[in-house]
Amino acid sequence: MLGVEAGGRGPGLGDNSATLTYGRPGVLQGSYTMILQDENGQVQETHSVSAGLDYSGVGPEHALLMATGRVTYEQATDDEALDALAECCHAEGILPAIETAHAFAGARRWARDNPGKRILIGLSGRGDKDMPTLQKTLLKGMP
Amino acid sequence: MQPHETISRAIRAAASDGRPALVAFMTAGFPRKEDFAGQLAAIGEAADVIEIGVPFSDPMADGMTIQRSSQVALRQGVSLRWILDTLAALPARPHAPLLLMSYLNPLLAYGLDRLPAAARAAGIAGFIVPDLPFEESDELRAALEGEGLALVQMVTPVTPAARLAVLCEAARGFVYAVTMTGTTGKSVSVPEDVLGYMDRVRAVSPVPVCAGFGIRSAGQVRRMTGHVDGVVVGSALVEVLERGDNPAAFLRELRAG
Numbered sequence: 001m002l003g004v005e006a007g008g009r010g011p012g013l014g015d016n017s018a019t020l021t022y023g024r025p026g027v028l029q030g031s032y033t034m035i036l037q038d039e040n041g042q043v044q045e046t047h048s049v050s051a052g053l054d055y056s057g058v059g060p061e062h063a064l065l066m067a068t069g070r071v072t073y074e075q076a077t078d079d080e081a082l083d084a085l086a087e088c089c090h091a092e093g094i095l096p097a098i099e100t101a102h103a104f105a106g107a108r109r110w111a112r113d114n115p116g117k118r119i120l121i122g123l124s125g126r127g128d129k130d131m132p133t134l135q136k137t138l139l140k141g142m143p
Numbered sequence: 144m145q146p147h148e149t150i151s152r153a154i155r156a157a158a159s160d161g162r163p164a165l166v167a168f169m170t171a172g173f174p175r176k177e178d179f180a181g182q183l184a185a186i187g188e189a190a191d192v193i194e195i196g197v198p199f200s201d202p203m204a205d206g207m208t209i210q211r212s213s214q215v216a217l218r219q220g221v222s223l224r225w226i227l228d229t230l231a232a233l234p235a236r237p238h239a240p241l242l243l244m245s246y247l248n249p250l251l252a253y254g255l256d257r258l259p260a261a262a263r264a265a266g267i268a269g270f271i272v273p274d275l276p277f278e279e280s281d282e283l284r285a286a287l288e289g290e291g292l293a294l295v296q297m298v299t300p301v302t303p304a305a306r307l308a309v310l311c312e313a314a315r316g317f318v319y320a321v322t323m324t325g326t327t328g329k330s331v332s333v334p335e336d337v338l339g340y341m342d343r344v345r346a347v348s349p350v351p352v353c354a355g356f357g358i359r360s361a362g363q364v365r366r367m368t369g370h371v372d373g374v375v376v377g378s379a380l381v382e383v384l385e386r387g388d389n390p391a392a393f394l395r396e397l398r399a400g
Contacts, residue, residue: 027247028201030274040222041252043200 003062004106006048007075017046019058020066020073033060049078049137050098052125076105082138084108085127097125098133145291146268149240150192150316154351154373157191163364164191164373165394166317166353167380168244170212171195172221174385179226180233182384187237189394194271194375197223197245204273206328208378212385223249230265240268242295242316247275247283255283259290269293269316277310284313295319300340311348317373318348322356328378331357333366341370361397 008016013036016022023034028043036044036056048054065071076084084104088096096104100123107119127134144152157164167190172179186193198213198221205213223245230236243262250258250272262270269292275283277296284294293316298307301324311318320341322331331337345352354367355375364374376397383393 026251027274029203030276035248037248037252039252040224041199041249042217042222043248 001065001071002106002110003065003071003073004076004102005058005073006050006053006102007077007080008047008049009078014045015047016075017048017053017055018075019056020062021075023056023058025063028057031057031060033057033063034066049081049133050102050130051133052097052099053102074106074109076102076109078137080105082134085134086138094123095127096123097127098130100124101127146240146263147291147293147315150242150268150293151350153191153240154317154353158351158372161368162398163367163371164351164353165189165398166192166194166242166355166373166375167390167394168194168196168375168377169384169390170198170209170216170381171226172198172216172219173212173381174215176216176219176221179229182390183233183237184235186380186390186394187239189391189398190237190239191373192242193237193239194242194244194377195226196377197226197243197249199246199249202246204326206326206378208328208381208385212381223253227261227265227267230267231261233266236266241266242269242271242293243267244271244273247272250283255286259286259292262292263290267292269295271295271297271319273297277306277313280313287315293317297321298344299324300337304343307344308347311344311350314348314350317351317353318344319375320344320352320354320371322354322358325356327356329357330359331363333363338366338370341367345371361399364397 005020006017019034019036023036026035026037028035043056046054046056066073081098081101085096085101088094088104103121107121154164167186198216202210202213287294295316296310296314297319298310299321322337341354351372353373353375354371358374358376359379367374383390
């Protein structure tokens with residue numbers, strides 16, 4: 001299984017929400033999981049175009065799935081997620097949530113290297129709630 | 144005498160005249176990092192126990208005042224390591240026992256294996272960890288017990304009786320009886336049912352009971368007399384320090400009212 005986390009604007013501290021890639025184990029708001037934090041345990045600011053991913057922690061199930069090797073996690077940047085969202089709209093008429101669009105971006109990348117294979121994507125949410133964000137990003141400058 | 148016993152004894156000794164003992168809270172390094180040692184000495188003139196707050200980025204049990212003080216301290220680079228190093232290097236520490244209030248993550252980042260010995264060497268007698276539920280606390284409690292350090296347990300007005308008994312039994316130093324369901328800082332009235340709750344906690348606790356959250360006035364402290372062994376004064380004292388006023392004078396007034 002493949003998981004895709006928010007690569008945001010890039011690898012810098014505060015530019016992404018890629019907790020599993022850059023975080024360390026810790027406790028935030030009651031969960032022992034991977035946390036974006038400094039060496040003193042202070043939680044760091046994050047960024048993602050997707051509000052639902054813009055968080056310094058991650059569901060502890062994901063931390064466990066990574067630790068046990070059941071899921072491999074990679075990242076999609078803001079731009080990659082928005083591109084995948086646009087492609088999904090054009091090709092299927094489906095508007096995924098920007099959170100889910102990260103999975104589409106990861107799936108597209110995986111498909112290139114694995115032609116002919118079947119992929120199942122968990123479409124975890126719809127994107128009508130994201131229209132204000134899309135107007136400021138993907139649709140910027142459009143009438 | 145184990146360090147955690149120094150806390151219980153200081154509270155009982157101060158409360159022996161009938162008035163609640165004063166547990167005084169300060170955020171380490173607020174408003175100025177370089178004033179930490181001086182503030183500690185000034186508070187130590189009037190406090191029976193001093194609770195030193197380790198600033199944390201996400202202080203979920205705290206209201207506006209302590210959130211603000213934590214942010215200011217963090218911007219100056221205050222960390223658990225700095226607090227322990229500074230305390231360990233002090234030529235003289237206050238006579239009042241010292242507690243550290245920290246959320247769990249800074250303790251984990253420091254390392255639970257080396258924390259108890261470093262804390263004891265810095266003159267710390269115990270810890271308050273507001274985001275650590277009792278059921279998850281075995282590892283930290285065992286580590287602290289090894290150095291004789293307290294882990295204060297917190298109870299609230301909605302803690303069921305059976306759980307109250309378990310928490311009081313496990314508490315070292317004192318039981319922190321939170322006056323309300325909410326965050327620190329807002330002033331609380333002290334109605335009869337709160338006093339009844341304090342009495343219930345005290346009836347089952349083998350260690351002293353201190354009421355905290357929203358204690359700001361001598362009137363509140365007077366009303367608590369006979370129902371608690373001590374009161375914790377946090378946000379109100381942090382505001383005194385923020386204004387640059389004399390913390391000992393404020394604490395004496397609080398107890399004298």
